Amino acid sequence: MIEDKATLWTVIIGLGLGTFLLRYSFLGLIGGRALPAWALRLLRYTPMAVIPGLVAPAVMWPAATGGETDPARLGAAIATILAGVLLRNVLAAILAGGLVLYGLGWWIG
Amino acid sequence: MSAHRQAFFRGVLASVPFVIVIVPFGVLFGVVATDAGMTPWEVLAFSLVVIAGAAQFAAVQLMNEGAPLLIVLVTSIAVNLRMAMYSAALTPHLGGAPGWQRAIMAYFLVDQSFAAASAEFAKRPDQSLSEKVTFYFGAVAPVCPLWYAASYGGAVFGKAIPPEYALDFAVPIAFLAITAPMLRTRAHVAAAVVSVSVALALVWMPYSTGLLVAAAAAMATGAAVELHDERRAARRT
Numbered sequence: 192m193i194e195d196k197a198t199l200w201t202v203i204i205g206l207g208l209g210t211f212l213l214r215y216s217f218l219g220l221i222g223g224r225a226l227p228a229w230a231l232r233l234l235r236y237t238p239m240a241v242i243p244g245l246v247a248p249a250v251m252w253p254a255a256t257g258g259e260t261d262p263a264r265l266g267a268a269i270a271t272i273l274a275g276v277l278l279r280n281v282l283a284a285i286l287a288g289g290l291v292l293y294g295l296g297w298w299i300g
Numbered sequence: 301m302s303a304h305r306q307a308f309f310r311g312v313l314a315s316v317p318f319v320i321v322i323v324p325f326g327v328l329f330g331v332v333a334t335d336a337g338m339t340p341w342e343v344l345a346f347s348l349v350v351i352a353g354a355a356q357f358a359a360v361q362l363m364n365e366g367a368p369l370l371i372v373l374v375t376s377i378a379v380n381l382r383m384a385m386y387s388a389a390l391t392p393h394l395g396g397a398p399g400w401q402r403a404i405m406a407y408f409l410v411d412q413s414f415a416a417a418s419a420e421f422a423k424r425p426d427q428s429l430s431e432k433v434t435f436y437f438g439a440v441a442p443v444c445p446l447w448y449a450a451s452y453g454g455a456v457f458g459k460a461i462p463p464e465y466a467l468d469f470a471v472p473i474a475f476l477a478i479t480a481p482m483l484r485t486r487a488h489v490a491a492a493v494v495s496v497s498v499a500l501a502l503v504w505m506p507y508s509t510g511l512l513v514a515a516a517a518a519m520a521t522g523a524a525v526e527l528h529d530e531r532r533a534a535r536r537t
Contacts, residue, residue, distance in 0.1 A: 193337040193363045202359050202372050203342075207349035209377040215406035217387040222395055226388045229523070236522030237381040237515075238354065239491040242479045244499030244514035245358055245375070246472045251500060254365070255468040264469050271473050275480020281321050284477035292469055 263299060267292035307431040311438020314416035318443055322412070323450045325353055328470055330454020332357070335467050336364040340455035347451040351410055351444055354478060355379040361471050367508045375508065378515055386414040393421045394436065396429050405433070408440040410447075486529060491522030 193199055217226075226234075250268040252258040271288030278284065326347070333343045338360070350356055359376040367375075386409055394405060394417075416439035421432060461467060483489050495518035502510025 193360070198369055198372075199338065199342065199363065201369060202363060202376070203346050203349050205373045206355060206359055206376050206380075209373065210350055210352055210355065210380045210383060211407060213377070213380055213383040214387055214409040215403065216384045217391045218394060218406050218409070219399070219402045221388075222391060226385070231385060231388075232523040232526055233519050234381055234385040235526070236487070236491045236519045237378060239479060239482060239488050239522060240495050240515040240518035241358070241375065241379050241511070242354065242475050242495075243492045244495035244511050244518065245361065246475045247496040247499045248503050249361070249469075249472045250476075252503075253468065264472075267469065267473060268476055271476040272480045275477050276483050279481040281477045281481060282324065284480055285324070285473055288473035288477065292473070 263292055263295035266295045303428075303431055304434045307427065307434040308438035308441075310420065311416065311435040312441055313438075314420060314435075315412050315439040315441075315443050318412040318416075319446060322443055322446050325474065326447050326450025327454035327457070328474055329353060329356055329360075330451040330456070331458030331461060331467065332470055333360050333451075334455045334458035335461075336360050338455070340452055343455035344448060344452040347448050351408070351447055352380050352383075353447070354475070357471055357474060362508060365508070371508050371512070375511060375515075378512075383409060386418075389418055390414065390421075393417070393425075393432050394429075397433050401433060405436055408437075408444055410440075410443065412443045413439045485526070487522045487525040490525045491518040494518040494521040 246268075250265060251260060253261055253264050255261075256264075267288045270291035271284045274287035275281070275284035329347070330340070330343050333346065333356075334340065338346070346356055355376040358379050359372055362372045362375060387406065390405075390409070394402065397405070413436065417432075417436050420435055420439075421427075427435070479492065483492060495514050498514035498517050499511050502513055504510070505513070
């Protein structure tokens, strides 16, 4: 649970400010100079570098089951990835994950 | 219709398809954030100040796990590093606008407005600067207000959802659903594999710092694989 409101507001303002500076960087400050190729190359992979690693422990050892691997949650994660890769559609992937999560949860009990 | 009105409606039309993703995603954010202990007004403020879905989800998840402030900020800002790339890519087209317009455009620079604008400017590079700016705001119009409204709506509605619905898992599913369609190249797959395996191997490190190591390793891997594949392709031609 998020209990400390001071932390919450620091995150809201800090993340907002940081994100604005990233958005404003070239458009407002640096102007037309091109980013070096190596920087572009690294930036291209930031979402793919952060998000899977952020999710992986929550998939393998969910806090809701006390850290025990849960077949319904693991199956739902696999279904989401498969549907996302095959159909290239965010909503279809969410739907597939949700169906497997509730389907397996209900089946296993 | 004037050229500007046409440009505005072209922008609206280009980003209307994103609405079907923005609304459920915003609602989900509202639900998850409320579940983690935020009030609807805090959820609305979060969406107004940040407007970046993935980073907002990441911040809420990390705060919920009790990660320290600095880790929450560094990780969620890292999710948004791509915005600097968007900013650089749009500057040749929009950089000539007055300062206050550039500041407002920067605030509204999200995945959807970037995708719509970069496709448009590639297709019609010869438009006037003011037409390009007008198109940009047209592309923002259906997306950003809906993001605020949907997350607020989700927060109000989320209070009514009982805990047995396994909502804890909505965030991982949402995250996997955004990233899986991006697994287009070998480099993206390699980055994802390194990110997952290093994060799992370093899960014992305190304060989620293992995730930062995993992210740095995955970024370097993605870039290295891309470079390698590019050189190989160049040799073949």
